[in-house]
Amino acid sequence: MIRAFVGIPLAAPVAGALNAAQAGLPCGKPVAPENFHITVAFLGEHPEPLVEDIHLALENLRTPAFDLMLSGVGLFGNERPRVFYAGVQPEPGLSRLRAKVLRAARTTGLTLPRERFNPHVTLARFNSGLTGELAQEMRDFAARRMNFAAGPFAVREFLLIRSMLGRTGPVYEELAAYPLGANSEF
Helix, strand or coil, X not given: CEEEEEEEECCHHHHHHHHHHHCCCCCCEEXXXXXXXXXXXXXXXXXXXXXXXXXXXXXXXXXXXXXXXXXXXXXXCCCCCCEEEEEECCCHHXXXXXXXXXXXXXXXXXXXXXXXXXXXXXXXXXXXXXXXXHHHHHHHHHHCCCCCEEEEEEECEEEEEEEECCCCCCEEEEEEEEECECCCCC
16 A cells, blocks of 8 residues: 655755744654655555556646745644644646646546645644643744745646655655646646
8 A cells, every 4th residue: 555645846945944944843843854845635545556547647647837935834723733834825826736636636536535725835743733832832933934935936847755654754755756847738
């Protein structure tokens, strides 16, 4: 079984800016800069032949390249924050890519839940969620970084990535890269 997702890699300067936004993190498990990415679609855990079919479907996907901008930080988890993240400004190219990735994955027979897309880069995780003083400390930490921005940066490819869960957090392995093009069909 392979646990996989489709993501966008981040260039070194963007990863550096994100790493700086993590500086002084009061708690949690920070994500290593080499693991920063924007998830386009989480595919779940599937047998290798199905993941190969997904790969073949993604190889045929054509869509134009685009630029992205990261803006602001926040916490997912409301009263019990579980994730500290950097936000991604809305971009039609990213929405178009996601729609095409989902459509391609579904052509393989994969059933994906319909869910709200909230593009972001995870900067830190809090396993069981934060409460009390730690939650307030993280809210204050995020508030001090609300003006964070990085980019714009070019998105010229997307990746099929294997995610292996471990005690220290997920380990990612690139399975395939797919180019985006300036002259691709919409």
